[in-house]
Amino acid sequence: MAEEIYQLSATEISSRLAAGKLTSRAVVEALIARYHQLNKKIGAFTSLDEKDVLAQADASDARRKTGKVLSPLDGIPVAIKENIAVKGQPLTCSSKMLANLVSPYDAHVVEALKSAGAIIYGRLNMDEFAMGSSTENSAIQKTFNPWDLARIPGGSSGGSAASLASGLVPLALGSDTGGSIRQPASHCGIVGMKPTYGLVSRFGLVAFASSLDQIGPMARTVADCELLLKVLATPDARDMTCFDSTQRSQLPVATEKSLRIGIPKGVLGKGVGAEVAAATQAAIDFYKSKGATIIEVDLPSSELAVPTYYVVATAEASSNLARYDGVRYGHRSSNAKTPIEMMTNSRSEGFGPEVKRRILLGTFVLSAGYADAYYVRALRARSKIRAEHLAALEKVDMILSPTVPTPAFKVGEKVSDPLQLYLEDIFTIPANLAGLPALSVPCGKSGHLPVGFHLVGAPLSESKLFAAAQLFESAHSFANQQPTL
Amino acid sequence: MSNEWEIVIGLEVHVQLHTRSKVFASSSWGFGKEPNEQVDPVVLGLPGTLPVVNREAVEKAILFGLVVDAEIPEQCAWDRKNYFYPDNPKNYQLTQKDFPVTMGGKVEIELPGAARNIMGEHKWIRIHHAHLEEDVGKLSHSGSGSLVDYNRAGVPLLEIVTEPDLRSSAEAAAFLNALVVKLTQAGVADCDMEKGQLRCDANVSVRRMGDIQLGTRTETKNLNSISGVRDCIIYESKRQIAQIEAGNKITQETRGWNAEMSRGYVLRDKEDAHDYRYFPDPDIPTLKISRETVNRLQKLVPEAPFDRQRRYIEKLNLPYTAASVLIADKALADWFETAVAAHPTNAAGIANWAANDLLRELSAQSGAEIGSDETPAVKISLDSCLIKPAQLAGLVKLTDEGVISKQQAKEVFTEMFKTGKDALAIVEAKGLRQNSDTGELEKIVAEVIADPAVAKSIAEYRAGNEKAINALKGPIMKRTQGKANPVMIDQLLRKLLG
Numbered sequence A: 001m002a003e004e005i006y007q008l009s010a011t012e013i014s015s016r017l018a019a020g021k022l023t024s025r026a027v028v029e030a031l032i033a034r035y036h037q038l039n040k041k042i043g044a045f046t047s048l049d050e051k052d053v054l055a056q057a058d059a060s061d062a063r064r065k066t067g068k069v070l071s072p073l074d075g076i077p078v079a080i081k082e083n084i085a086v087k088g089q090p091l092t093c094s095s096k097m098l099a100n101l102v103s104p105y106d107a108h109v110v111e112a113l114k115s116a117g118a119i120i121y122g123r124l125n126m127d128e129f130a131m132g133s134s135t136e137n138s139a140i141q142k143t144f145n146p147w148d149l150a151r152i153p154g155g156s157s158g159g160s161a162a163s164l165a166s167g168l169v170p171l172a173l174g175s176d177t178g179g180s181i182r183q184p185a186s187h188c189g190i191v192g193m194k195p196t197y198g199l200v201s202r203f204g205l206v207a208f209a210s211s212l213d214q215i216g217p218m219a220r221t222v223a224d225c226e227l228l229l230k231v232l233a234t235p236d237a238r239d240m241t242c243f244d245s246t247q248r249s250q251l252p253v254a255t256e257k258s259l260r261i262g263i264p265k266g267v268l269g270k271g272v273g274a275e276v277a278a279a280t281q282a283a284i285d286f287y288k289s290k291g292a293t294i295i296e297v298d299l300p301s302s303e304l305a306v307p308t309y310y311v312v313a314t315a316e317a318s319s320n321l322a323r324y325d326g327v328r329y330g331h332r333s334s335n336a337k338t339p340i341e342m343m344t345n346s347r348s349e350g351f352g353p354e355v356k357r358r359i360l361l362g363t364f365v366l367s368a369g370y371a372d373a374y375y376v377r378a379l380r381a382r383s384k385i386r387a388e389h390l391a392a393l394e395k396v397d398m399i400l401s402p403t404v405p406t407p408a409f410k411v412g413e414k415v416s417d418p419l420q421l422y423l424e425d426i427f428t429i430p431a432n433l434a435g436l437p438a439l440s441v442p443c444g445k446s447g448h449l450p451v452g453f454h455l456v457g458a459p460l461s462e463s464k465l466f467a468a469a470q471l472f473e474s475a476h477s478f479a480n481q482q483p484t485l
Numbered sequence B: 001m002s003n004e005w006e007i008v009i010g011l012e013v014h015v016q017l018h019t020r021s022k023v024f025a026s027s028s029w030g031f032g033k034e035p036n037e038q039v040d041p042v043v044l045g046l047p048g049t050l051p052v053v054n055r056e057a058v059e060k061a062i063l064f065g066l067v068v069d070a071e072i073p074e075q076c077a078w079d080r081k082n083y084f085y086p087d088n089p090k091n092y093q094l095t096q097k098d099f100p101v102t103m104g105g106k107v108e109i110e111l112p113g114a115a116r117n118i119m120g121e122h123k124w125i126r127i128h129h130a131h132l133e134e135d136v137g138k139l140s141h142s143g144s145g146s147l148v149d150y151n152r153a154g155v156p157l158l159e160i161v162t163e164p165d166l167r168s169s170a171e172a173a174a175f176l177n178a179l180v181v182k183l184t185q186a187g188v189a190d191c192d193m194e195k196g197q198l199r200c201d202a203n204v205s206v207r208r209m210g211d212i213q214l215g216t217r218t219e220t221k222n223l224n225s226i227s228g229v230r231d232c233i234i235y236e237s238k239r240q241i242a243q244i245e246a247g248n249k250i251t252q253e254t255r256g257w258n259a260e261m262s263r264g265y266v267l268r269d270k271e272d273a274h275d276y277r278y279f280p281d282p283d284i285p286t287l288k289i290s291r292e293t294v295n296r297l298q299k300l301v302p303e304a305p306f307d308r309q310r311r312y313i314e315k316l317n318l319p320y321t322a323a324s325v326l327i328a329d330k331a332l333a334d335w336f337e338t339a340v341a342a343h344p345t346n347a348a349g350i351a352n353w354a355a356n357d358l359l360r361e362l363s364a365q366s367g368a369e370i371g372s373d374e375t376p377a378v379k380i381s382l383d384s385c386l387i388k389p390a391q392l393a394g395l396v397k398l399t400d401e402g403v404i405s406k407q408q409a410k411e412v413f414t415e416m417f418k419t420g421k422d423a424l425a426i427v428e429a430k431g432l433r434q435n436s437d438t439g440e441l442e443k444i445v446a447e448v449i450a451d452p453a454v455a456k457s458i459a460e461y462r463a464g465n466e467k468a469i470n471a472l473k474g475p476i477m478k479r480t481q482g483k484a485n486p487v488m489i490d491q492l493l494r495k496l497l498g
Helices: A010-018 A024-042 A050-065 A108-115 A158-165 A182-188 A222-232 A245-249 A274-289 A300-323 A339-350 A353-366 A372-395 A418-425 A429-434 A462-474 B055-067 B169-185 B226-245 B291-298 B305-314 B320-327 B330-342 B344-366 B389-400 B406-419 B423-430 B438-450 B452-462 B466-479 B486-497
Strands: A045-047 A077-081 A119-124 A171-176 A191-194 A214-219 A260-264 A293-297 A398-402 A438-446 A449-457 B005-016 B079-082 B092-095 B106-110 B122-134 B138-142 B145-149 B156-162 B198-208 B218-223 B253-258 B263-269
Touching (some): A010 A024, A010 A222, A024 A119, A045 A158, A050 A119, A077 A158, A108 A222, A119 A158, A171 A182, A171 A191, A182 A191, A214 A222, A260 A274, A260 A372, A274 A462, A300 A372, A300 A418, A353 A372, A372 A398, A372 A429, A372 A449, A398 A462, A449 A462, B005 B169, B005 B226, B055 B122, B055 B156, B055 B291, B092 B122, B106 B169, B122 B169, B169 B305, B218 B226, B226 B253, B330 B389, B389 B423, B406 B423, B438 B452, B438 B466, B438 B486, B452 B466, B466 B486
Antiparallel strands (some): A045 A119, A191 A214, A191 A438, B005 B198, B122 B156, B138 B145, B198 B218
């Protein structure tokens, strides 16, 4: 075995554990060593309880010895983004506001991972309350792109993507409101999926924009990503927007005719980097060579996606984040005379600038006299975007585009230009607005930086997307890639 | 211009629904727990928690709608009402702005009659809609700081909004009484005002009699007793009339009520009105209300109290007072009807016992006050009542058949209430059976008439003084130890005295 443990995919670890060639303790020990070696440099993890993860590994090994393996994920570490609740662990959302909050309960996905025997392995940095595309908005620490430490890993699930690309963990959870899984996946050369809205319970995911948020799997291979999603995607009565078993049974059955791939009109034009466009074109050509029908699709309302998103998401965020007032938990200002002053000062002190910007924007678009012009219109645009996508997906199996127009930028480069930064999500946002499954798959490099392409499918067509991604991955060398660190 | 004023009132009644758990969380709720004992991560709005609609609360709300003949829309939805206050765990309240659980409806009320035994005017008050929302916690201030208790946060609250159909404080009080009777009889809510289970906002305006346009209204918040609502309306309408008569304009404002001082005060005017930034709650999908659910709940709707009152008066020939007392308590009315079924020929007789003697004894037992303003539905429990309906029917039957006298029946009733024994058994055991043996009684009557001590009374009777005959009845009763059938004595006396 020439490969180091940290280079193994989850699927590979799983089969080695099953074959008795590896123990969970050995995996965890190797990853802890890697963590000590690299985490300071990368900044992916915000915390790792070594004693706890070793104990979980030993428990898994003990189960294996007695033949009581819980699932293919038993004994495999899965790292968790800072905005997903794990009982007894911090739930900071990388914010000063929640710096001291310890969650008294497990998110549904964490319960699901625990019952699958997975090791709940450390917490991952993110943009504060998942607001950002570079992880620079974290109040805890900076995270750097493992492929170029002078660059951002993307965001908001930047810690998740960077941890995978640097071999710190084989599987990670992210959350995606406008591209927060797929954009960092593209920037770090890994696979990330945002499932259909409602496939994965949001119970225990700290809300940013409730109608857009989804938890999703992130991994270095398509197979690993699918393996992880299978564990996460179970019914949960604690989230009323989560599909019940009846709704899940209505999954579209993959009718394996020839693949039909839609390419949005002009998608490789204005604003898309030349190497990104070339890598995407190569992916399109690959599918064509495999017998896929390539069809141009017209999605005229997509140009409304970014402004629509920043109205809907900020409106919901302004309300979702209202509960952080220092009364029950979280940062409390020591500088106040009345309860109302205490709430005001706690919020002023606890939130970072991007979060404040979005709360202000969201409060404005919902205000009397402005709601009709902004919020209500945005809802109409959203319906139109969804309708156009669903209509296009009647004609094609999936829509292909770049994930991000350009590769990872330098740390600090766009900090002072939020509008430029918001364009990072131009290809990923429509899937959130339309509630559709989408994933990013590595497809090449722009210079030394990874680039991914993006597939969007009809509701609950995750398996189709994985199959298409697998087809591409198997024929290329981007699977399980890690830079030399 | 007329000098007479018309008062126009609309009420917003907040009622805590009778449910086992909170409206969006599994935490239980109830009165008298230590602060913050009835909370969970959802109630406290911890990060990552989500609301789940309590089916029982929705069904109670629908049942309310059916009780007041409201329309139950095919679907309802929740909105977020955003405002910052420490008693509000999420700093938004989940409520229903555009798609409430019930639309329309009406409640029949009865105004006080000219006297206690005379029925007052009946009137229908329209309901605009009712929406299901969550209650907030309680904030209290002490010298050392502010304290907040979230036990009440998330308790299911049904806000019932009337049309501006009420025209006086008396109508408002009658409406609340009728509403409480309906809500409690259907098991929708307990409406215990001392526990804050029913709170009310009153919208009041005044206009000259005959005017079509409504005057500027004020809204007085958080009235927590029926007398408070009545006092507030009297105060506020007088204040508005005085303002207008002094040439001033009424300001549209939100007001508070100081119950101790019986005075209102300004909370905030229109300029300070909150912008609640309502928007549809993205965590709760639109809820579809199936017609099967509505039909199932329709079967739980009890007979409307005033329908029952009319039936009692018209079909069962009950006096107004007894009918009104019975309908105020569904259990008592049901009990009464079971008794009537066992002895259908004298419903009025049974009603008399049930509405007077039985209710008095039960109230004395439970320490409740009958018919006070704050307890329109007399709080008695029939569970501990030893007399079963058929037994009371048996007592009335014995009286009707002349087996015992009305006087004897009182004694039997007291014994029945204490022991739960059958009337007949008590009559036998005590030897109370009324003497109706014509031959024996005639002999006794003849002996009494022959007694010279009553000669004067006989003479008076024969001279035309009808009442003088009563002086003869005492000695007869004495001789028979009170067992003589009084009707027969009367008949025999008249016969023998010719």
